[in-house]
Amino acid sequence: MNVLVYLLPIALGLGFLGLVGFLWALKSGQYDDLDGAAARILDDDDIRKPGL
Amino acid sequence: MSPAIDYSALVETRPDGSRRLELAVEGITCAACIGDIERGLATVPGLDRARLNYTNRRLAADWTAPQFDPGAIVARLAELGYKAHPFEASREEARDEAEMRFLLRCLAVSGFAAMNIMLFSVSVWSGNVSDITPETRDLFHWISALIALPAAAYAGQPFFRNALRALRNRSMTMDVPISLGVCLALGMSLYETIHSAEHAYFDSAVMLLFFLLLGRVLDQVMRRKTRAVAGNLLALRGETAVVLGEDGQARETPVKGVRPGDRVLVRPGDRVAVDGEVISGASEVDASLVTGETAREPVGPGSLVYAGTVNVSGALTVRVTAAAEGTLLQEVNRLVETAAGARSRYLRLADRAARIYSPVVHVTALATAIGWLAAGAGLHAAIITAIAVLIITCPCALALAVPATQVVASGGLFRAGVLLQSGEAIERLAACDTVVFDKTGTLTTPDPRIVNRAELDPGLLALAARLALSSRHPLASALAAEARGQRPFEGATETPGQGVSAVVEGEPARLGSAAFCGAEAQAQTVLGASPDATVICFAHGARRAVILMRQVLRPDAVAVVAELKRAGYELAILSGDREEPVARVAAQLGVENWRAGLKPAEKIAALDEFAARGRRVLMVGDGLNDAPALAAAHASISPVTAAHLAQASADALFLGDRLAPVVDAARLSRRAVAIMRQNLWIAVIYNVVAVPLAIAGFVTPLIAAGAMSGSSIIVTLNALRARLGSRPTPSPETAPSAALPPHRPATLAP
Incomplete structure (x- = not known):
């Protein structure tokens, strides 16, 4: 059962990372415009045509 | 400019x-x-x-x-x-925003905790039936406690705060049994962990919080959505007024910045943005949005004008007044306040369920403890069983039943072109069995449309429409809608109060009043036949056209009225307009029950008559004079073109020219409420099955977890059904957007 000594912290740490990630996303306003995000992903404006 | x-x-x-x-x-x-x-x-x-x-x-x-x-x-x-x-952004909106973020953080924390504790709980449950050592189980329980206690202390705040407030006010809300259940479950689990027992309920307590928070978040989503709709509409209508400064300089200011006593210039064709007294100028105003009256009213120095009326012919200088004693606005405001007070007594479905729920749960838990003690069980066993009852009855499904359906249904209504202003509106809309319409602006289009199209030369009409693009007069804007995609004529000039002129194809063209176009004789003939209409004249070279305009029925009004009749609704028209036009509209629609010339208080009285007969009225209206009736009716809908106060008093707004959203709102809300009731019954059935098990002492943490998540998922899936059966909006022209719909051409005849 010694394997628990490092498996438990790893499992909890991963979950905690997920939580921190969500809170960061929430804080940085990524949930403010859900419909817009769905549309913006299709916008390929950042790909400039050569010569432009 | x-x-x-x-x-x-x-x-x-x-x-x-x-x-x-x-x-x-x-x-x-x-x-x-x-x-x-x-x-x-x-x-x-x-x-x-x-x-x-x-x-x-x-x-x-x-x-x-x-x-x-x-x-x-x-x-x-x-x-x-x-x-x-x-x-x-209104202060309420900012507060809602902050509350939403807080609830989402709580949801995230409880979700994280629930998942990780479940990791240990599943290990313990499978270990209990195989070969887990007591030491490992204790370790797992302690780690669970370490996660659960701080997580619950943070994520439980919304419930604990409300429960404390409720207790202080000596009232009972759903938050009290929730807080009690969570605290007891955590306390009992900690006690059991200290004594190396086999079962701990950390997972149940935290999962409970997670599901309950989900319900709260959905509720908040709903509130935020409705608030954003209301806020946008306020801004979109957000007119400006031309304020004359001390130095006589005109400055366009948002209406918010206009103070009583300011002098405001109202140009011909402008919508009056403030209430006030005319100091100088003479004109006619179109008060159809305020009183429902379709005939023009002449005004001069000393007359009172109201926000929402349209200044038709001459420039006016208006001194802004606050709602003065004895004016129409003051009376309407007073009536709205009284009516809104009555409506706030409406008890939501969820609250009614909560009111029965809390005492039943507490009594059952207490009875369980006493029963087991009486049956000779130890104090420890009796308390554990009672707490298991509290955990198993915690209202996860109940908390999700209504908000989840509301969110889904409001999405369906949104697609149908209906914007809800409050979540509970769905319940009230569904209960209605009578629909009362206002006439002007509700059954008819809010702005006038061309009625004598057949008699006009199409080429001339097209020129007139293109010239109308250069005018800011309200009549011209309806005409301009004909000129789809065309550019205004170059060099067109507008003479305020008269019309626009330009040189077209080498010949002078004029659009405006009969005198401006030199077409008085023709205008007299056309007007003689229909005195309640207005004309706009067009002259091109020697050719003249007299365009007759009038508010006409909405394109699908006849079909909508027929559909409502078929669905068994009782129908009526209550209008502030004169008898003759109301009678005509009622006859066209086949509505027998109509009244004309009603004042705001009389409209409320008429609604009271319906209420006295046990009818629940859905009021559809747009005018300032409808506002009290909109607030007094069981539920109400306004077109998006309605007067401010009417919009503020209505439960929902509908977009576009068609009246069909009213039918959709009635149908979809009935469906949504049926689903809410189903959901509440699912929650009840779940309790009927699970509670006896808990009372008998058979509930283990595993059963509690399964029952809780199972019932919550069933209720959520059932709520998704509210999405079905919402008719998609037929054409992009009437597609709902949070913004006002663009002007559309009038292709309809009365």
Whole structure:
């Protein structure tokens, strides 16, 4: 059962990372415009045509 | 050109020194508009950043240069074809926003805790039936406690706070049994962990919080959505008024910045933005939005004018007054307040369920403890069983039943072109069995349409429409809608109060009053036949056209009325207009029960008669004079073109020219409420099955976890059914957007 000594912290740490990630996303306003995000992903404006 | 608008009152200075203006943008129909607007604004010099929020149709514009004029943003958007109105988020909206973020953080924390504790719980459950050592189980329980206690202390705040407040007020809400259940479950589990027992309920306690928070978040989503709709509408209508300064200089100011005593110039064709007394000028006003009266009313010095009326012919100078004693506005305000007070007594379905729920749960838990003690069980066993009852009865499914359905149903209503202003409106809409319509602006279109199209030369009409693009007169805007996609004539000039003129194909063209076009004789003949209509004349060279305009029935009004009749609704028309036009509309629609010439108080009295007969009335109206009736009716809907106070009093707004959203609202809300009831019954059945098990002492943490998540998932899936059966909006022309619909051509006859 010694394997628990490092498996438990790893499992909890991963979950905690997920939580921190969500809170960061929430804080940085990524949930403010859900419909817009769905549309913006299709916008390929950042790909400039050569010569432009 | 109109004077520059002063936006300074609405610009917000941010902590880093930059400035921000928020605008509600009108005319956004698809996702491509995001790129259009943001790229279009990138060329405005001095503007650092513009970002459009597609969900709520708002644009945040940031800049740092102090001399930057935010008017440039509005002007650029107008060039791009979007109307924008500066916007100030209401305090309630900001508070809702903060509450939403807090609830989401709580939800995240409880979700994280629930998942990780479940990791240990599943290990313990499978270990208990195989070979887990007591030491490992204790370790797992202690780690669970270490996660659960701080997580519950944080994520449980929304419930604990409300429960404390309720107890202080000696009232009972759902939060009290929830808080009690969670605290007891955690306390008992901690006690059991200390004594190395086999079962601990940490997972149940935290999962409970997670599901309950989910319900709260959905509720908040609903509230935020309805609030954003109301806020945008306020900004979109956000008129400006031309205020005359001490020096006589005219300055266009948002209505918010206009104070009583200010002198306001109302140009012909403008909608009056304030209430006040005319000091100088003479004109006619169209008060159809205020009183429902379709005939023009002459005004001069000393007359009172109301916000929402349209100044038709001459320029007026108006001194702004606050709602003075004895005026129509004051009476309407008083009636609305009284009526709104009565409505707030409505008890929501969820609250009614909660009211029965709390005492039943507490009594059952207490009875369980006493029963087991009486049956000779030890104190420890009796308390554990009672707590298991509290855990198993905790209202996860109940908490999700209503909000989940509301959110799904409001999405369906939104697609049908109905914007809800409050979540409980769905329940009230569903209960209605009578529909009462106002006439002007509700059954009829809010602005006049061409009625004598058949008698007009199409070529001449097309020219007139194109010339109308250069006019800002309200009659002209209806005509201009005919000129789809055309550009205004170059060099067209508008003479205020008279009309527009230009040189077309080498010959002078004029559009405006009969005198302006030299067509008095023809106008007299046309008007003689229909005295309640208005004319707009067009002259091109020697040719003359007299265009007759009148408010006509909405395109699908006859079909909608027939459909409502078929569905078994009792119908009535209550109008403030004169008898003759009301009778005509009622006859066209086949509505027998109609009354004309009603004052606001008389409309309420008429609604009371319905109520006395046990009918529940859905009021559909748009005028200022309808506002009290809208507030007094069991439920109410306004078209998006309605007067402010009417919109504020209505439960929902519908977009577009068609009346069909009213039928959809009635149908979809009935369906949603049926699903809510089903959901509540699912929650009840779940309890009927699970509670006896808990009382008998058979509930283990495993059963509690399964039952809780099972019932919550079933209820949520059932709520998703509210999405089915919402009829998709038929054409892009009537597609709902949070913005006002663009002007559409009139292709209808009365």
